[in-house]
Amino acid sequence: MSNALERGLHAIELLAGKSTGLALQQVAEALDIPPSATHRMLNCLVEQGFVRQDHQHGNYVLALKVVSLALKHLSQSDMVDLAKPVLDRLARLSGELVRLSIVDGDNLVWISKAQGTRSGLRYDPDAGAEAKLCCTASGLAWLSCLSNERALELVYRQGLSKPGEYGPNAATTIEQLLNHLQLARDQSYASVDESFEIGAAAMAAAIRDSQQQVIGVISIAGPSVRLTPERMQSLKAALLEAAEEITAISLDSLPKLSMMTSRVSEQTD
Template structure:
């Protein structure tokens, strides 16, 4: 990959995490690029429509063209349309937020959701976010399909949770993380209670391709921990597993194209 392309992609990733945009100097300092080179790179991205510059403060902001590319890809694969009825049915049954996450190389990205809670306390994080692997139910469900070595490699790449960084029950040691993965393997699903953020709980299971090892994605149920108790999560497990089986049986051949790892990783021992 050329140096210019690497810099451009790094800039897009940086801006994607800052909705209000960033000034040129901060982009340059964060990426370790001289301001002059940063200015040329950002201007090129602006000309191509991937970035726009705010007039009032001059901040550079990610343009909707990047989002439209992802949405166009998903619409052509029919992934969201195929999964939507399953997500909505499970959301209606559980009364909670149901999300579909797809394995994309070494990341797990939430691409679709259905909200079951119509009133009162709702748990509704932004869609399109990348799952934190070590402390979300979705992340643990995917990692449990891999060997310990493969799982730890992905976690180290993303970063193990630091004390106080996420929820009070987040695993902060390798031993704790591996114990949770083993539990998820034994049960066939993963749970998280105040491990990603305080006051939130979730359960998730992997969607496995019938003809490939590993997982192509995950389906999860998330909500406030005061409502999504351990007993309630256990009661929802059969419906969650049934939904995952339905998605796996659906024609989701397009999903494997989103993931390099699904065709190369071996199942966990």
């Protein structure tokens, strides 16, 4: 991959989630490149519509073109439409937030959701983000289907939780992480309570393709006061049934999408 392209992609990743954007100097320092080169790169991204510059503060902000391209790509498949009835049904049954994520290379990305709670206390985190593998139910559900060696490789790339960074029950050591993975294997689904954030709990099950490879994860998340261990156990059958149903409707677009990143990587290595 050329340096210019690599820098541009890193800049887009850096600006993602920064609602107020970043100043030129902040981008330059984060990417460890000279301000002059950073200015040229950002201007190129602005010209192509991937980044815009806030006229009031001068900060560089990620433009919606990136989002529109992703949505356009997803709209070409039936993946979300096929899975949506399953998500809706599980959300109504559980009364909680149900989400679908896909394996995209070495990452797990939430792509669709259904909210079961229409009033009262609701749990609804930001969508479209990558799951933190070591401390979310979705991440642990995927990792538990892999060998410990492969699971640790993925966690090392993303980073293990640091004390105080996420919820109080997040794994901050390899031993704790492996214990969480073994528990997920033993009970056929992953569960967390105040692991990703305080006051939130979740459970998740893997979705596999015809070759038994994990292509996605379906999860139920909600406040810990409602989604207790006992409540999770009562929802286990429904969660696993939903995962099997999504597999059964042959979501061909899931494996295709999840292989795209690895194919691009192979071509550019």
